Amino acid sequence: MMQCIFLLSDSGEVMLEKQLTGHRVDRSICAWFWEQSIAQGDSFKFLCRVADVLSDYLGGLNEDLIKDNFVIVYELLDEMIDNGFPLTTEPNILREMIAPPNIVSKMLSVVTGTSSNVSNTLPVATASCVPWRKMDPKNTSNEVYVDLVEEMDAIISRDGTLVKCEIYGEVQVNSHLSGLPDLTLSFANASILNDVRFHPCVRLRPWESQQILSFVPPDGQFKLMSYRVKKLKNIPIYVKPQLSSDSGMCRISVLVGIKNDPRKPIDSITVEFQLPPCVLSANLTPNHGTVNILASKVLMFFDHTCSWSIGRLPKDKAPSLSGTLVLAAGLERLPVFPTFQVGFRVMGIALSGLQMDKLDFKNLPSRPYKGFRGLTRAGEYQVRS
């Protein structure tokens, strides 16, 4: 149970306050939290959801957007929470109750001066057993897209061995189907899935018995399922950092190359690492791509992040980054070693090897267009030096 919600701006000012129960909370409490910068608790998951819904509505979540739409924010908060307990959190229903801002309504309000974003009627879906779906939506297009979006988490230790490699994936569905369709999705190799979590629309019994996903989809884009595949052996690219210190200087060289070719182009390759605080200056030059050193302030500490963006791997050479770091006075050697974060993207393939078998429809007048896609990104792909 929550007592109040405050929305704070980037500088820690209270932008919006909503008291939920009779026990009023003074807004000065925010200052304390801002200093402590902690956010933990039971209600946390709900706050995440609020933030999700808000950014969904406003197309992002920042100070200006909240200012632009503070009335909608208030109305939404009021609909979502009642007396500190969540009331309606299903985005589809909320969307019908309180219209999200869009160009049309903005123009309308400019021209006529009158526009209401509050619906006059209660969405029918509040009473339905599939609250996530609007009642009887009409779509001109009759199509459904299923994407496997995977993130690869890997740890490569100092000596170059693969400590851990696993994939966190999501089955994202974008459905534009009319009526109340019933879909069944099955996998060719469901046994490789380690852990799974489902959207509430998935019926759990068929999964328990046959590992089949049977569901009535919400309209539009949604996350049908997330899964994890553990203990993978192959990583697509390698990064070899080398650091050697000598009398107050540290020579650094980083090599990047393909390890196990996924037979699809790898792009958006980046390598990032934080320069330790004891580094005074850095002089780094790549033979391919660009290097940026960014300073960011995270909780009183200045972080200097060095990011090397490579893009696609060139055919003729192996990209490398080399240079020197100047250490703080009195330091002979680098006492700590940064961890290198690697980013990449492989289109058209799910590296976990998960394969969709078939997608069946029931309760649909005509056969829709089906589309399948795979995509793998680097998640927490880290190489220690």
Add this chain to the structure above:
Amino acid sequence: MFTQFGATAESLSKASTMVFRIGTDAHLYDDPDDVNIAPLLDSKFDSEKCEALKRLLALIAQGFDVSNFFPQVVKNVASQSIEVKKLVYLYLLHYAEKRPNEALLSINYFQKDLGDTNPLVRAWALRTMAGIRLHVIAPLVLVAVSKCARDPSVYVRKCAANALPKVHDLRLEENTAAIEELVGFLLNDNSPGVIGAAAAAFASVCPTNLSLIGRNYRRLCETLPDVEEWGQIVLIGILLRYAIARHGLVKESIMLSSRDLENIASENGASDTYQKGNEDSNAYFGLKESNADLTNGVCKSEVVDIVSRSYLEGPDKYLSKHRCADVLSSELEGLHFTSAKDNEDIKILLLCTSPLLWSHNSAVVLAAAGVHWIMAPKEDIQKIVKPLLFLMRSSNSSKYVVLCNIQVFSKAVPSLFAPHFEDFFMSPSDSYQVKALKLEILSTIATESSISSIFQEFQDYVKDPDRKFAADTVAAIGLCAQQFPKVANTCLEGLLALASHESTYGDNAATDGEAIVLLQAIYSIKAIIGKDPSSNEKVIVHLIRSLESIRVPAARGMIIWMVGEYSDIGNVIPKVLPVVLKYLARCFTVEEVETKLQILNACGKVLLHSKEEELWAYRKVLSYMLDLARCDLNYDIRDRARFIKELLSCYIGSSDTEEGKAQQESRDVSRVLAGRIFGGQIKAPSSEQFSARFYLPGSLSHVVLHAAPGYEPLPRPCSLNFEDPSINSNIVEGAKRPGDGATQSESYTDDPDSVSGSLNEESTSDYSYADSIGGSDGTGGSNVSSSLSEVDVHKEPLIHLSEVGYPNANPDGGSHVDNQYSGSNNLGELISTRSLESWLDENPNSGHNLSEPSSIRKSSARISIGHIHGRVEPKICALLDPANGNGLSVDYAFSSELSSLSPLLVCLQVSFKNCSTEPMMNLQLVEDNKRQDSSDHASAMTESSSHGDVPSLVPMEEIANLGPSETINIMLQVRFRHHLLPLKLVLWCNGKTYPVKLRPDIGYFVRPLPMDIGVFSAKEAQLPGMFEYTRRCIFTDHIGELKKGDKPGTNDQFLVICECLAVKVLSNANFFLVSVDMPVSANLDDASGLRLRFSGELLSNSVPCLVTLVLEGTCFEPLNILVKVNCEETVFGLNLLNRIVNLLAEPARG
């Protein structure tokens, strides 16, 4: 090139953002008060109202107090536009508590909206009405909730369930039963959405009333997967509590596994000395325990035992008990167990919660995992592991929460998470807290097979830029090394390398971070050596060698401690000792305090353990150091030096001088003492092994490690006994007539002496209106039945209250008591129940109240108070202070006289007094021409517009001349347009004007309506439910009065109290005193049950208005008074109720 354009580039970009943000509400947020909001609120156009309300909302959002717009906002509640309504509701909810009186104005509109055909309007009205949180309207809200609980719309029913905690929050105990009944009714709903909300209501209203769950347990379990996620979390918790309270713990579960391992547990009693704090020098992590694991493959019985007891009793209670006495033989023995295999209820709970482990909501997964953790058989518990681990892949904060829970699970059953150790490897995005938790879990779940990979990881972590984390890693390495002796050697090597590596940075670069790591490294080495000192002699020597380079005082101190402690171990150490001691003596003066202390201690120990041949050399070193220490700046060191000198005097002092026998004896004593103090075996200081507290998995308390508000441990197993027929019958009855609870609770306060229907002749008094009623009897047919009970009633001892007085004239004529006892009956309640139910469209349940047991009937005596009219003195208020009016003082008091012109006019006695020395001319009060519009619109709500032609002030004749210190009284007739808002007038005097304000008193918006008790009860019965408003207050005036009247021959205490009350009410409101009843059975001191009734009718529309005061408490204490108002006009009734409560509660004047 185009400079004229270039100049505008900036303004262009500004303009483009303006264009982009056009049509949004940003301008409202940025300058909310750039236009006058008040006229917009009164606009006819919804769009303008909307804009005004949005501006107000923006002001609220920015933290400004805009409650002064309340009256204008409230009237917009009548708007037909949904958006205006919504915005008004948002405003109302924010300020209603601050402006209760004005908020009441909206109640009528809510009630109208509750009957709307649009479910959204109904739901909003209910939500707002309940959210206003005013005590006065609690009964109304309750009735509205019980109506909405039967609404055809799921959404409205859900809102009804959500409204229950709000009503409960007001803490009106007379409503509790009704609220719980409604919770039970809503739990019975067939829509999962409603059940979720009802579960939340249950959890906050009556979490212990588990019998409500019992009715629906199976059905609730089965609908669990369909309930929305937030409801699931709450419902899971409730079902778990019910299952435990009903059936007890499961005997195959982890919670009770310590039973099987009882003997093992007692065998290695104190082996679990794992402590987070590092002060425990001998922390060693259950070696034998791991053997138990190997043989049994399950769990740390001791931890499990503590965990399960903490769950059941709450850790604070458990820990305090644990400190007082050893509770190893626990009362758990006495509890009942059940088996998951053959108990259907528990089977179904586990079955229905297991798919929830796949939920995409982390909190649901955690709650479901908690159920399995506590209830599932040991062999099935494995299934919670993967879902829990998967949760860690969500946000950083939920990662922390999940890890907190895993930490406890893994402590109790390390084998559960042991195969998944890789999941706890750090990722660079982890926060420090998360990393620390992961380290702790890793060191808990490490096994022989996984320890090498874990060490590989640890070695990488030591080089992490976060030095605090690196230090924690070093500590974890130490722990693991103690746990697995096989790896201890590699650990030591690594740690030594680390220590020497760290120490090479020297003084200049040794930042705080490095110091922590170094200290922790030495500490871990010390702990590992402590397990087996003799085989680690080389390590000690190595450390001693590095004393030269290690500069951190605490680390030096620790090494020196080891020198003293292990001075007699092995071959090498005794050899190097003299050199070391000399080194220490040399650098003694430049050491830090803590190091100095350690040096002194170490020397003392060395001396104690030394053999004869070295004794002399050591003695010399020590006395040198003691001399240095005696002159130290720090008094701790001087003290220590003196202490050691005294203690070791037998070793230090020369032994060749002759000494007496007594001295010899004291030497022996100090020898023993010194041996004990320096040479004794150090025991682990932890007799209490777990300072850690365990709270239920998934609870907030578990994360913050103290009981958060609202935390409840699990109920006592099997505390819910269903074989008790009374519970069952209650349930059945309750289920049959839902909604009945609401009505009962509203009226049961009357029970002690409910409406007396006896034939009773009201004695006439000099009270000015009483003469009209004579001796009419308003007896209903109910009297016939009540007379039956009179026989035994008469056996009650009579309390003769007073002599027969002369009610007509005598000012102090005492009171007249009709000693007519009457068994009252419950007609009033009966009718009210029925009519309420018909209002609710329920089938009237005719019979059940007739069978009320006769014990409720109580006899009462009727007192009539004759002489109080003389004591009634209306309250005088100041209209104009002489300081502001050039010496003119104007006071007014409301008069009980009635206007002859119009029923809407209220009479006021206004007295003009000239306090100055000059005469005053031409005094007159006239209407303020520019009247406040707020009173204008408010009038629309309170009075019908047909009376619009009545002026606000009947023109008063001018006072031509008012001499010095002369007083003139004038009767003024005024029409207030609103119960609460003041009327603005202008006072003319000597050609000057003074603005004045007449404050209305709602007590004078009525005129006395003479009636007798029969008519009163009949009318009361016609105004039940929605038209009945009750509130409690404390009355203290009588205490002073009773003390005053302590002289002999005074009246009865009851009379004094009644008079006080009656005078107070009649001095402030224009009512007719109908009757004063008192219970006959009462004790002499107990005023409970005294009941005063007043009646009146509204001036404007002659609607009757009844007031009843019921007293509770003893005579000489503050009395608790229940004030009840029955009136058809909701707003008026509630305002009147507030007024009466306020006037009773405020202390007497003078």
